[in-house]
Amino acid sequence: MDAATDDRLTIPADYLATLFDLRDRVAVVTGGGSGLGAAIAIGYGQAGVRVVIADINDVGSAATKATIAAQGGSAETLHLDVTDKTDVDAAADHVVATYGRVDILVNSAGSAFRAPAEDFPEEKFDFILNLNLKGTYLCCQAFGRKMLAQRKGSIINLGSIGSFVGYPWASAYLASKGGVLGVTRGLALEWRDRGIRVNAIGPTLMESPLTRMAAQRTSLTADFIRARMLRPRLGLPRELIGAAVFLASDASDLVTGHTLMCDDGYLAA
Ligand SMILES: NC(=O)c1ccc[n+]([C@@H]2O[C@H](COP(=O)([O-])OP(=O)(O)OC[C@H]3O[C@@H](n4cnc5c(N)ncnc54)[C@H](O)[C@@H]3O)[C@@H](O)[C@H]2O)c1
Numbered sequence: 235m236d237a238a239t240d241d242r243l244t245i246p247a248d249y250l251a252t253l254f255d256l257r258d259r260v261a262v263v264t265g266g267g268s269g270l271g272a273a274i275a276i277g278y279g280q281a282g283v284r285v286v287i288a289d290i291n292d293v294g295s296a297a298t299k300a301t302i303a304a305q306g307g308s309a310e311t312l313h314l315d316v317t318d319k320t321d322v323d324a325a326a327d328h329v330v331a332t333y334g335r336v337d338i339l340v341n342s343a344g345s346a347f348r349a350p351a352e353d354f355p356e357e358k359f360d361f362i363l364n365l366n367l368k369g370t371y372l373c374c375q376a377f378g379r380k381m382l383a384q385r386k387g388s389i390i391n392l393g394s395i396g397s398f399v400g401y402p403w404a405s406a407y408l409a410s411k412g413g414v415l416g417v418t419r420g421l422a423l424e425w426r427d428r429g430i431r432v433n434a435i436g437p438t439l440m441e442s443p444l445t446r447m448a449a450q451r452t453s454l455t456a457d458f459i460r461a462r463m464l465r466p467r468l469g470l471p472r473e474l475i476g477a478a479v480f481l482a483s484d485a486s487d488l489v490t491g492h493t494l495m496c497d498d499g500y501l502a503a
């Protein structure tokens with residue numbers, strides 16, 4: 235059997251035109267009120283996605299929504315604390331009740347705290363793990379259930395170069411981002427045959443409010459990372475949009491359990 239006789243091997247003339255098409259899909263972007271999540275939400279808005287910006291920061295969410303609307307896109311804001319299971323489950327119910335489905339989940343809500351390992355405050359360790367890891371997991375679980383019912387969906391978690399390599403004063407963050415990749419792989423294999431793909435994006439150090447906030451406590455972590463960068467510049471939030479569109483779209487249909495590094499080659503060194 236060859237391409238001429240086997241439908242599976244033919245490539246329709248409009249194949250590429252539909253491959254990255256996200257029009258009218260429904261995406262929830264946690265942490266969409268700031269930084270990387272805001273950029274991804276705006277990128278999705280430009281792609282014709284109906285975007286739900288889910289964040290505890292209502293002012294930030296409103297700003298992202300205004301940008302999407304000004305650019306001709308569709309968005310709503312949803313006040314959501316990703317660490318609150320009741321809140322997360324209600325958000326998933328709300329999105330499906332409103333739009334009839336949820337196609338894409340981006341877990342970008344997260345934070346960082348800098349302190350030397352020997353003095354790392356226990357409550358800060360718990361806070362970072364609870365937000366970055368458990369918050370991501372709760373959203374995967376609640377929105378994943380909706381996707382399982384549809385037998386289709388794409389989940390994109392925010393990993394980090396810190397999912398793979400260490401840097402100083404970041405024990406909780408490193409633990410959380412290693413954990414996010416574990417969850418990403420585990421859910422990917424549990425849900426592959428039910429139509430759900432689960433991947434991660436692994437950014438380098440980025441220009442964002444989070445990076446600026448963490449640097450107020452110490453520049454040690456950022457200086458350590460900067461000294462190892464192949465180019466002396468931080469990533470820009472918009473430079474993650476291509477990866478977020480790819481992983482959300484049918485173009486990545488064979489991609490699951492994967493971390494797409496957007497690290498400017500950091501891990502190559
Ligand atoms: N900035 C970087 O250099 C960098 C690099 C790699 C990975 N990341 C990851 O990307 C993600 C986004 O980072 P960012 O730089 O955009 O940070 P940011 O601080 O700019 O944005 C994070 C957003 O998460 C929201 N948030 C915090 N707690 C929340 C909660 N409980 N429920 C819902 N929303 C909550 C905040 O309100 C904020 O809008 C994080 O997971 C971060 O670890 C960032």
